[in-house]
Amino acid sequence: MGVSKFRKAQLKIQQMAFMLIAITIFFALVGLFFISFKVNELKNQATNIEEKNAMMIATRVADSPEFSCGDSFGPGMTSCVDSDKIMMLKEGIEKYKGFWQVADIELRKIYPKLGGDKKCTMNNYHDCNVIEVYKNPSLNRIGDYSTFVSLCKKDSFEGVGYDKCEIAKLIIGYASRS
Amino acid sequence: MIDKRGIEMSFAWLFAIIVGAIILFIAIYAAISFMNSGQGEVNTGTAKEISILLNPLETGAEIGVASSFALPLETRIYNNCNSQKGIFGMQGLSVSEKSFRKWTAPGLNLEFPNQYIFSDKYTEGKKFYLFAKPFGLPFKVANVVYLTSKNYCFYNVPEEIESELEPMSQENIKIEENCPENSINVCFGSVITSDIECEIKVMYNDGEGYVEKDNEILYFAGDSLMYGAIFSDKNTYECQLKRLMKKTEQLTLLYIEKANFVSQRGCNSNLDAELIILNSMAKNLEKSDEISQLTPVVENIQYKNEDAECRLF
Numbered sequence: 001m002g003v004s005k006f007r008k009a010q011l012k013i014q015q016m017a018f019m020l021i022a023i024t025i026f027f028a029l030v031g032l033f034f035i036s037f038k039v040n041e042l043k044n045q046a047t048n049i050e051e052k053n054a055m056m057i058a059t060r061v062a063d064s065p066e067f068s069c070g071d072s073f074g075p076g077m078t079s080c081v082d083s084d085k086i087m088m089l090k091e092g093i094e095k096y097k098g099f100w101q102v103a104d105i106e107l108r109k110i111y112p113k114l115g116g117d118k119k120c121t122m123n124n125y126h127d128c129n130v131i132e133v134y135k136n137p138s139l140n141r142i143g144d145y146s147t148f149v150s151l152c153k154k155d156s157f158e159g160v161g162y163d164k165c166e167i168a169k170l171i172i173g174y175a176s177r178s
Numbered sequence: 179m180i181d182k183r184g185i186e187m188s189f190a191w192l193f194a195i196i197v198g199a200i201i202l203f204i205a206i207y208a209a210i211s212f213m214n215s216g217q218g219e220v221n222t223g224t225a226k227e228i229s230i231l232l233n234p235l236e237t238g239a240e241i242g243v244a245s246s247f248a249l250p251l252e253t254r255i256y257n258n259c260n261s262q263k264g265i266f267g268m269q270g271l272s273v274s275e276k277s278f279r280k281w282t283a284p285g286l287n288l289e290f291p292n293q294y295i296f297s298d299k300y301t302e303g304k305k306f307y308l309f310a311k312p313f314g315l316p317f318k319v320a321n322v323v324y325l326t327s328k329n330y331c332f333y334n335v336p337e338e339i340e341s342e343l344e345p346m347s348q349e350n351i352k353i354e355e356n357c358p359e360n361s362i363n364v365c366f367g368s369v370i371t372s373d374i375e376c377e378i379k380v381m382y383n384d385g386e387g388y389v390e391k392d393n394e395i396l397y398f399a400g401d402s403l404m405y406g407a408i409f410s411d412k413n414t415y416e417c418q419l420k421r422l423m424k425k426t427e428q429l430t431l432l433y434i435e436k437a438n439f440v441s442q443r444g445c446n447s448n449l450d451a452e453l454i455i456l457n458s459m460a461k462n463l464e465k466s467d468e469i470s471q472l473t474p475v476v477e478n479i480q481y482k483n484e485d486a487e488c489r490l491f
Contacts, residue, residue, distance in 0.1 A: 009188075009189060013189070013193065016193060016194065016197075020197060023201075031208075042219070045223065049223075049226055049227070049230065052230055053230050056230060064292075065317065065318045065319060065320065065425075065429055066429075066432070068318070070317060070318065070489075070491040071489055071491065072488075072489040072490060072491055082436075084436050084439055084440050085432060085433075085436050087439065088432055088435040088436050088439055089432060091435070092431070092432070092435070095265050095428060098264075098291065099266065099291050099292050100292060101290065101292075154440045154443050154445040154488060155443060156443040156444050156445075159444060160444075161443060161444045161445050161488065
């Protein structure tokens, strides 16, 4: 009699334990599903914000002190990028790591046209068409925004200095938050 | 005989009560944590959105641009300036919202090296006002942003300041007339009408001077720093000034390198010596009371650049 009561109680405890484990697993799965859904939503939100940030920067960075021509090619020039300053900036770009919080910044001359892409260095400065100003290789670049600018520099012909301006595209790349 | 009757409880009941209590506790704890993290997420998202709103003001070429934004709940925007972090220092921004009559914990402190916000330690309200102005020494160093939510009433304003403030028509900044009762009075010059209680006094002499508020003195040179001193607390002002000097230091180096680079093509600006001096002064500036020492060097650079055969900036 006593033994059967004991066995019955044992069975009930076992039943309850299994039930508890099942409930725990169920809630854990629901929790995991919910967390992954929220994380995904957050990532999308963060990527949208990055995209908006890149768009804002693309439209305005040309007038920032590191890029703008100021009055060096005449007063009141807007959307004008100082190519000489950019080359110097590019040389010491390590200091500006994370400064603009974008994946990359590139200037691409579109007029006058040059056959193929030639990345600008100090050696081929007068015969190139792509200036890679800044690149963060650790970021997963997913898109870009661009704007048209005047790319101006000081040049000389037979010892006489003059201002040379070309049309370029300022491209700001943005990354996904993954 | 002693009555030994009591409540008999089977093991199953006892077990269910204990485990039930644990499950309930975990559920309540998870719900509270989730609510808190949700609030943190909202606060952090708001801070990021605000920083993006500031981007066009910071990077653009606008002069004295005013704008405003409103948030659905009573909000505090914390201005966490750090002049020590990194090469340019950091502009930190965090947000806390009022929920059930209590301020929630601020969200993550988002940091931006390229923004300069002058405001109190925190700015509180539903509607916030912004305006930006370029800071130059004499080349443009950055656009600085002023964040306010309170009403300000300016008295005895110099003509040049009035002509700048009036066209902006920023809702919370009035000049002598139509000032709301709760306004903070900003008085220029030493001669002030006796019936005005001046919370902020500005000694302004040809673009230089100091601002006296909360028994503290903040020195400025140039209008953009003057507004900074009016709208910020001392710590934020000194910190942002230090950060602006760090940026000046880097920009002078950039201009020195540019000057050498373009001189190879016969473009001489002859500004190297002055730029080196400015670089060293910006590097060593510790407090706002040293700012006026920069003025002669800055004026000299300005003058030489305007006269140069090949302008550097």
